[in-house]
Amino acid sequence: MPAGRSTSLLTDKYELTMLQAALRDGTAHRQSSFEVFSRRLPNERRYGVVAGTDRVLRAIQDFVFTEEQLAEMDFLDEDTVEYLRNYRFSGQVDGYREGELYFAYSPILTVRGTFAECVILETVILSIMNSDSAVASAASRMVTAADGRPIIEMGSRRTHEYAAVTAARAAYLAGFVATSNLEASHRYGIPASGTSAHAWTLLHVNEDGSPNEAAAFRSQIESQGVSTTLLVDTYDITEGVNTALDVAGPELGGVRIDSGDLGMITRRVRRQLDERGAYNTKIVVSSDLDEFTIAGLRGDPVDTYGVGTSVVTGSGSPTAGLVYKLVEVDGHPVVKRSSGKAMTGGTKTAVRAYRATGVAVEEIVHPFGTPTPDCGQLDSTDLTIPLMRDGKVVDGLPDLEASRAHLAEQIRTLPWEGLALSRDEPAIPTRFSGFPDPYGE
Amino acid sequence: MPAGRSTSLLTDKYELTMLQAALRDGTAHRQSSFEVFSRRLPNERRYGVVAGTDRVLRAIQDFVFTEEQLAEMDFLDEDTVEYLRNYRFSGQVDGYREGELYFAYSPILTVRGTFAECVILETVILSIMNSDSAVASAASRMVTAADGRPIIEMGSRRTHEYAAVTAARAAYLAGFVATSNLEASHRYGIPASGTSAHAWTLLHVNEDGSPNEAAAFRSQIESQGVSTTLLVDTYDITEGVNTALDVAGPELGGVRIDSGDLGMITRRVRRQLDERGAYNTKIVVSSDLDEFTIAGLRGDPVDTYGVGTSVVTGSGSPTAGLVYKLVEVDGHPVVKRSSGKAMTGGTKTAVRAYRATGVAVEEIVHPFGTPTPDCGQLDSTDLTIPLMRDGKVVDGLPDLEASRAHLAEQIRTLPWEGLALSRDEPAIPTRFSGFPDPYGE
Incomplete structure (x- = not known):
């Protein structure tokens, strides 16, 4: 051995x-x-x-x-x-x-x-x-709270590098649909998933250093296809959604929102997407979600939850x-x-x-x-x-x-x-x- | 590689x-x-x-x-x-x-x-x-609360098996004096320490199944020497301390108490030890200690703290x-x-x-x-x-x-x-x- x-x-x-x-x-x-x-x-x-x-x-x-x-x-x-x-x-x-x-x-x-x-x-x-x-015990409560909507585990960065791998496994056991963690995917055959980080949008600046969100979105779509999920809250969310649709058209796979009052924002973004004909564009939310905030979003137009810290740390009960x-x-x-x-x-x-x-x-x-x-x-x-x-x-x-x-x-x-x-x-x-x-x- | x-x-x-x-x-x-x-x-x-x-x-x-x-x-x-x-x-x-x-x-x-x-x-x-x-951040608060008295990290069983190893390292960095974890000792050169479990005392039953705490203590001393620490709270603490001293004499290294109202119990046990001349026998306490309970025992005759769950889980802040x-x-x-x-x-x-x-x-x-x-x-x-x-x-x-x-x-x-x-x-x-x-x- x-x-x-x-x-x-x-x-x-x-x-x-x-x-x-x-x-x-x-x-x-x-x-x-x-x-x-x-x-x-x-x-x-x-x-x-x-x-x-x-x-x-x-x-x-x-x-x-x-x-x-x-x-x-x-x-x-x-x-x-x-x-x-x-x-x-x-x-x-x-x-x-x-x-x-x-x-x-x-x-x-x-x-x-x-x-x-x-x-x-x-x-x-x-x-x-x-x-x-x-x-698994915390994750199962989140799955119940999500009431059929999928949850992706993305908490690797908040826990020990090997605990991250087994946390992904435990969350999947409990009903999460995918993980961001590559080693967990490799070792346990769990579907791997991911969108992009704020760093991706911030990287795309013009020569004078001013932001160029459209360039970031365009490049992500060229590489990942239009079914990708664009992160729209680096600067202004309403502008971000408009830019995303300008670049991708109504076939865009999804938008992710990682900050703010998620209930209010998702309702507004859903209207914005629908007004532009992007009826099938999904709304993915993240940002320190736990079983309680997931349950609190039940009435809102959330399609997918991304959960990090709270699941890998057992949502208040790490052991x-x-x-x-x-x-x-x-x-x-x-x-x-x-x-x-x-x-x-x-x-x-x-x-x-x-x-x-x-x-x-x-x-x-x-x-x-x-x-x-x-x-x-x-x-x-x-x-x-x-x-x-x-x-x-x-x-x-x-x-x-x-x-x-x-x-x-x-x-x-x-x-x-x-x-x-x-x-x-x-x-x-x-x-x-x-x-x-x-x-x- | x-x-x-x-x-x-x-x-x-x-x-x-x-x-x-x-x-x-x-x-x-x-x-x-x-x-x-x-x-x-x-x-x-x-x-x-x-x-x-x-x-x-x-x-x-x-x-x-x-x-x-x-x-x-x-x-x-x-x-x-x-x-x-x-x-x-x-x-x-x-x-x-x-x-x-x-x-x-x-x-x-x-x-x-x-x-x-x-x-x-x-x-x-x-x-x-x-x-x-x-x-390390949680451990440092515990070290401050202990006010110079040594703390041993013994939380491996409460966290991921590899997080346990690096938690021992982080606790040592913060001023803990030793760890129970053998891999951490092997990998990082941290002093390893340990006493015994309740299982050890429970193992020593007579042929009819009745407890024989003295046999457990005697055997531990024969194997580890009289400087060892005996766990005295498996049955009755007062009897446990008496039995420990009967077997070991006043040269006994230490007694460990892992349950109950530790302030009251340590004061009583200290008197009991002193009355039998065991002035140098140390009192080790464990049992879900954190920085607050450690601080709460400052006025009590505790010589060494053993800390598990709270330190390896960051005492309420696991990330x-x-x-x-x-x-x-x-x-x-x-x-x-x-x-x-x-x-x-x-x-x-x-x-x-x-x-x-x-x-x-x-x-x-x-x-x-x-x-x-x-x-x-x-x-x-x-x-x-x-x-x-x-x-x-x-x-x-x-x-x-x-x-x-x-x-x-x-x-x-x-x-x-x-x-x-x-x-x-x-x-x-x-x-x-x-x-x-x-x-x-």
Whole structure:
């Protein structure tokens, strides 16, 4: 494996010092279950979207220590270094599929194996799921707010250069239609999209330095065709739209507006376009949009939204708050008792119950390996599926397109108030069933 | 170059379509200046910290297209692909050194060259500087709030797996003393640190599944030595501290508390430790700390802070809000006029003026290449230094340790109210001097 692909150092030091202590005292080989879950949804949102699962499974497979990395482990004894040299995860992973909805205490990923092989995966699993789920959860609210109108992700510049790539993936999973990011397009096959920057218009000055917007528009059309989208707000928007139509004619693909009061401006620009016969010219808006401003533009003639900062930073919740907790050791449920951090011990599995109309009613978490709880008149679906067996990824897991379609379907199962953007309880409750009393909730 | 190191696809598609149009219409070769600046400090903070400069310079050098990448550029014409094949940035970069303070409109990085060679660097430059400066700016406030007590960065699990690595770097730049992240330690030479997780204590159960905290502590000490830090809040904190001292004796290095009312608990634990003669046993606290909770614990017996989520997510401002704007074309200042996005055209340089006592008074931005403005009785220091010349990184730029020391010095030059955590104006004003009237502010 090339050193650049190894994920083994994307790890907190304490995982390796715990490993060493566990190898010395013999507890390293205890059969353990670790669970990824969230104690609450960020910002009292109604639901979260599971994202990053596919990247997690790859990261586990790439969790291999190179000799160069091992040479730096001067804080570990020889036995521990030798353990790492031979490390390959050989356990079981079960969890929610990517694109599944989740709520507080949904057991979205469970990793089973020896304590040693599971504990050292903590950081990389959480990094991936916390960042990807934060973006997908925010993006999904924006897709709902856009009410069928397409959204393009264009936030690469507002986040870490590699977080940008996976943010584009998470936004696409959630229903965005394209990304500006070339690496995301290359790596994940997401459609790439883009218009032009103010720099493009500003570049086109006359010899005396005075602006020449028409030259910029003409050149863009010559290069990209008349179906391109022209950025019309570098100087004066009304003049910009007129110049765009003078140059392109009514066949112009679109105009983009990146500043100002977008509701008022889009209404005025739509009239202006229609008056000149450009009925099919689309209006693309950007400028610090989030789910609330998107929803606020529902009544306005916006055709496409471009969203940057807010989606790549999780719209106020840049991390999903997922934790990775030891819940079972050698068949015994274990649980921390610290204040404000309640949890339920034991390995878990979950089902979601639906009315005959397809509306979700509740999520039921029960002990792993026990029969599905009785749901009475309700239909139920297993949420927990096998993801890895004996260290190998299970065949036939859904790809990104399938996960995207799955999420779109699941969104339609939420009770309508579960799609509200305001703060409130989760859209459906989570119930624990079949756990021994001290661990029941 | 290995494909994994190339930064060329960490780019928005529109940069390459603008490049194509510019190559066609001949504007590609116009001499241009692009400037990185921020219109305002996030959350009305008093100052920002420039971070990521060193990473930007590396990314520019690694901005090279491989044949495999070029083969996918099916949306570009042959001339553009050929331009990219031969692309090496050959221009000039000037800017603030890493670890410098900045304020609204500080010209922290200026990239000069042909339009073509500069425009395609936009995304990767902004991704790096926005993420690194967001973390460093938040981290610096935490360091100030901690008032000399050490802070360890332990937020890797709350952010993208590679953003975690550079966040550790930015936090260290800002004065954190160590990181939990092994890759950051490996790549940047930052001290790595760590204690243990609740999983470690929970792993140590008796055969009947009942807890055995003493076994966990004993084993950790056998492996890590008595100077280790034991996590005492898995079950009951008072019992946890007693058990820790029973096992380790008064030479125990430290106890960590990760939950509850940290002020009350640390006072009680300090008394408990002192009563048993463990006067030198340190108290480490973690649990969703940010600059405000750190400041709130100033009067309490905390020896070390562990900070996670808030530092890696920029404590409410996960992006620094930096933009990359074309400010000059063939010697003409250019400027966008859209509402709410005021800026000043022209290539810039900046100085900071200080009283004889060393206290900063104002920042003065003036046209690049003009003499330093008269500062009267005040001393002044150039903030803009050469970073790249003809595509080569300038020799002798400060390394991470030097930048860290520089920031620590600069923090001491701020007027005392500039260190307050509350929202307000920037700590010092920024003044524009020597710009022609239409562009002056």
